[in-house]
Amino acid sequence: MKIVNGLLLVAFGALLIHASLGLPDRGDADAVMFREKSPAGSPGASSYYIRNAYRDAETPNMVTVILADYRGYDTLGEETVILTAGLICFLLLRRERTDRGGKKSLKAGADAQL
């Protein structure tokens, strides 16, 4: 079983390395994502953002415009994820303060010693 697990890990790693070889070079201006037209013929998104971010929102920071305006739904979802994490911590970790005998004490821990 251990051998199968190890072989699976190695095979998956080799697959990932093989896939990463197909990525464009860093800073390659001719990469697919920087072209005006996508391979399907529709206009590319990134060149639109670079050209129109300041004209649309009067905000010099292009990243902020993309995150909060063009991709507003995405950021709303991220914030909801953070709120959900907080609520789950609240539900799982919150417990009534107990003293050493296991009895619940209403006073917040002034006399309970650990």
Next chain:
Amino acid sequence: MRNYRFNPIILTVSCAVSPFIMVFGLYVVFHGHYSPGGGFQGGTLLAAALLLVRLAAGFDIAQLQFKRILGTPLGSVGVLVYFGTGFLAMVSGGQFLNYGFLPFAGITEAGLRSLGILMVEIGVGLAVMAILVAIYDDLLDGYPND
């Protein structure tokens, strides 16, 4: 779990440094239009300022600064600020989260978008700050002497 021991040096330094971290956090939130930053980063800095005092002064004294019961409701308020901004744009005739339709007179559409981004960032910063502090408080629950 070690008990809390009063240490004046740590307490004084923390109380002196914490407001500056807080001001820097506000700067990062409100300056997200012009420099790297924004709601998430600024909210984390604000939470760091609050958690520094919580670590240095102990849980009970730090309640004077930011009450434990405020954590989760403020996080919800942050999400509601974001959602409300989008909803306001929808009510006044546009699409959800289309800040160009926000009902504020005398601003161009691009200016309205800039304003909408600022409102959204404030909501994100509030939610991140409150939730991080709330998670710390929840983790601490059950250790009454720290």
